[in-house]
Amino acid sequence: MEIKIIAFGQIADIIGNSIMSINEIKDTEELRKKLSNAFPQLNEISYGIAINKKNINKNTEINMGDIVALLPPFSGG
């Protein structure tokens, strides 16, 4: 399974590009862990996750074709 990850703001700076693909991630908890291992700087940022443009508030299954967005705190306005 391949999922599409898009990152924004300072997370895009850390991850290096704003679109990446990751294989075999079952849910958002696992995704957070994998990202945290690959990019230790992420541990200093509290970020939200949206799946298919909807905010996720608890651990959520990730399915094939989902678009997963990593969202650092918003600062528009």
Added chain:
Amino acid sequence: MEIKIIAFGQIADIIGNSIMSINEIKDTEELRKKLSNAFPQLNEISYGIAINKKNINKNTEINMGDIVALLPPFSGG
């Protein structure tokens, strides 16, 4: 003694002109009574009085040279 009365809004419509002079009025209570007798339509309007541009909240002496303004409810904006 002569005092200068200026009227605004619907009061100016009733009194007929916007500046008038009245002789021998000791205070604002007496002024209200005299105006009410002369212009019974005023009884239907709740109006405020300002002396020398300051709002008057209780019966107040009127002195020579004072400018007394009759102020119907404000409706600016």
Added chain:
Amino acid sequence: MESKKIKKIFVEGAISPEFVGDSIAKHSTKKSIGAHSIFLGQVRNDRINEREVIAINYSAYTEMAEEKMHEIREATFNKYELTCMHIYHSIGTVNVGEISLFVFTSSKHRKAAIEGCNELVERIKKEVPIWGKEIFEDESFQWKTNANKSIEL
């Protein structure tokens, strides 16, 4: 701080949208400003007893209004951390769809501008000696009253 001099607030006839745009543009040099709050009063085509309002004719006790407005400006500058404050009110005839009141506050953070602007609008309507005469299509008129103002808020 522009709070010390008595400023003119009355303009003859309607306040134009271009004037509002120009006022905003003048603030681009004030680089500590982070937020602007603007209130505009527009003349409404109310129907009263089958007659439609086509304009409001505003009159004021100008000297008292300017003193009162100065007092309100000072109090608002003291209460909120505002960078700028601009207030304009029409005198004379303003047609339906045109603007008769323009209140404009600016501040570093948005809270001061927003709350300051709201308070100014409330105080102007309640405390400044200005009267509006609603003109109907048949040229009859009636003086606006504050009666339904309290319902509005």
Added chain:
Amino acid sequence: MESKKIKKIFVEGAISPEFVGDSIAKHSTKKSIGAHSIFLGQVRNDRINEREVIAINYSAYTEMAEEKMHEIREATFNKYELTCMHIYHSIGTVNVGEISLFVFTSSKHRKAAIEGCNELVERIKKEVPIWGKEIFEDESFQWKTNANKSIEL
């Protein structure tokens, strides 16, 4: 009611004062409007660790932002009796002194426009996926955080 279609909110670069003036002018034909409330966010020259901000570069998760904004618009139209609602946010670089956010509500009576506008500003800042990168005079940068936002309000 303009609430049914998804509207574009993003504009490239700063929002010009003339654009704000033109938006106001378009409402002169809507004769049931009595009040307009406008909020403008302007980029501030904050000093952070001795460096001065000269611009903010805004980016967004555009598709999600537009959906979220649509949801906020609908909720605000349902909650307040608004005649019109217009919202614009900059994307890309906005220099200090320029405008990056324009929220504009109109209603018959002032309460709805004022409260609707305030709620929109709060919700946009909190809920819409937009990020600002503060650019300093030496070309270094830092991502804006919401940390001092809560202090602001």
